Amino acid sequence: MKKLIALSSALALGLTVAACDGPQENAMEDAGEQNAEVVNEQAEALEDAGQLTDDQADAVTDAAEDKADAMEEVGEAQDQAAGNTTDPT
Template sequence: MKFNTKAVMAATVFAMGLSVAACDSAAENQAEDQAEAYEDVQDGKIEQAEAAGEITEDQADEAKEAVEDKADAMEDNADEMDATPE
């Protein structure tokens, strides 16, 4: 039986990635979900303000970028929950 080395390596990396993803704690997953929900809610508010003419498109873009940065920081903090030894 002949194996394609690249395919075997890719499958191995994929399996390792799944095993690492499965190591997230419930608290970490909840914190990441909260970060995503925060971003979704804030983006909706920004889009409503833009549609109502309360802010310009440029202001909306800047606000969305700031929200994304904050949500990313929240997710990074969540990722460190499991990285910190008890």
């Protein structure tokens, strides 16, 4: 469980730093996806080592993907606010 908490904390820190990189949706999406991939690989490694259950690994991965989606939405909102989007919504 301590590893799960540490993994979640590392993800949150990584996403916070990535969120400061720039306002563009694509950059935010790329950063979020990269972080989610790293978290997924770490969760799978912990699962393989018997330190996480399959459900716990899935939950960590799902949380990382949710944060990546949120980052993309923030980037989109920033693009729209700056007038840098062609999205009609």
